[in-house]
Amino acid sequence: MRAITVTGPGGPEVLEWAEVPDPRPGPGQVLIDVAATAINRADLLQREGLYPPPPGASEILGLECSGTIAELGDGVRGWAVGDPVCALLSGGGYAQRVTVPATQLLPVPDGLDLIAAAALPEVACTVWSNLVMIAGLQAGQMVLIHGGGGGIGTHAIQVASALGATVAATAGSEHKLAVCRRLGASIAVNYREDDFVAALSATPRGGADLILDNMGGAYLGRNIDALAKDGQLCVIGMQGGRVGELDLGKLLAKRGRVFATGLRGRPETGRSSKAAIVAAVTERLWPMVADGAVRPVVHAELPITEAARAHALLDAPETVGKVVLTL
Template sequence: MSLPTEMRYVALPSFGPPEAMTIVKGPLPVLKPGEILVRVEAIGVNRPDIAQRQGTYPPPKEASPILGLEIAGEVVDVAEGTREFAIGNKVCGLTNGGAYAEYCVLPAGQALRFPNGYDAIKAAALPENYFTVWANLFQMAGLTEGESVLIHGGSSGIGTTAIQLAHAFGAEVFTTAGSKEKCEACEKLGARRAINYREEDFAEVIKAETAHGVDAILDMVGADYLERNLASLAKDGCLSIIAFLSGSMAEKVNLAPIMVKRLTITGSTMRPRSPEEKRAIRDELLSEVWPLLDAGTIAPLIDKTFAFDDVVEAHRLMETSSHIGKIMLRVG
């Protein structure tokens, strides 16, 4: 397959607001062992992209400085010795950076086939959220059938994914969201109770609706929610923290519930994980989650799709937090 020598990509000359991004031309990325080159058809927009643009989430030293963590498209080149995928395959995947471009390298161990019947937009809406939720809620927090979970930010890409997965695997789901419309959307996805955090105290609702609290909490808010999260957990419960939208420094928090209820607090970011760890998550997604996607039992919720040239508008929408589900970019 004949490839162009240049591609269009989103450059970030300096940190700042959405307008700091600009689309320029440059050379295609060079494959390293274990990688595939993908002609990008769709890109997912995520909170880490916003943080990187603002200068608070730098990419790892060896990663592409170009924004973006998830793509879908067609394999157009394969590194020597890489046999999992072939030229012409349709794949989506979790990149180490470089997604905001017409061509992107993708580690083969972080690539997945399109679920049955999926186009590039739906496929690109999967990797970042599904890797994150599976690793933090199911692997680390150990959520299982018959348990209960509180998912904060239920209308976000992470939240809508976590609600559906937890419900599909037999957990009782509670969630928080910031409007009546968002709460209704969360309940349609499988939440037993969606709590409007602008009108209700989620800790009081959990206390009233459960006998002992929930078994797990998936939190991206951070400091402002810590004490109420601890109060909302049942004995032997686990708080899994994946972001700090309200800050990372909590002061004067009563830590006694951690000892009294034998609680676990854990957390992680996906980007620094090793290739082996990401491959292991990928393999579990293929065996445990992809059959649900193939069957239509679960599916990504997409709020709006923008043209690649409108990336600034996509970031502006993300910053309003008014969306329900994923924000996507279509390339070409």
């Protein structure tokens, strides 16, 4: 088969459409004929040599895909050859075929085609596991979503709104702020011009009950300032650096909680596993997608042979939501 390979650490130009060995499903796995995959920031980091795949995972980029089941491994039940699916992957999505544990398969939500479905697994599992499974988001709470114009941000705004939360979002342009408002954010802050701490301090709660942060170190102190009493800060990225200053006095005074999570390195099964997250997303989030309360936000669809251009596009300031590669 063919897949996008990385000829060496570097920019988008190191991506190459090349012949690779065909994957085979092991026990408990399925083989998928890939229809589409989507680009995540982790893919850019892996391409640059900064984010190696976990042990045993494919070296091929791609953390999600959609397609049809081509073959079942031993012991797989509840799925059949020909079923349309989307899947959460540890790697391997930028290819014509990929294997994945059956526990990481999701049905294609009603009302979506395979191309749109490819944009969902990674953001859906990231957002649901953090906002709901860990933080226990409740209706009426105030949620601050950083990077509201990105793939995770556009999804998180919709999910939090659908669950009855009041949503604030940050973004770097008026166009992205308009998208955030359209998706359900009642407060939209241009982080290049305005102070999100001041905006949250002016709300009835005096801050956010939950902050979903992709910036890491650069925002750590200000995020604590933006928390309401008993608030929670969830760090899911380090786009603003690995190191920040944490004022424990402020955290104690607010009875705050800081936690950080990743998705790719989680175990396949067991407590807090990918299987548990996928099951919860299928049961509770997919109905919201089917009824239109939450929809994938796709900025562009490109053929997989143009993966280099797609990687560059993800970093472009005008890009909103996901970039999808089609086969």
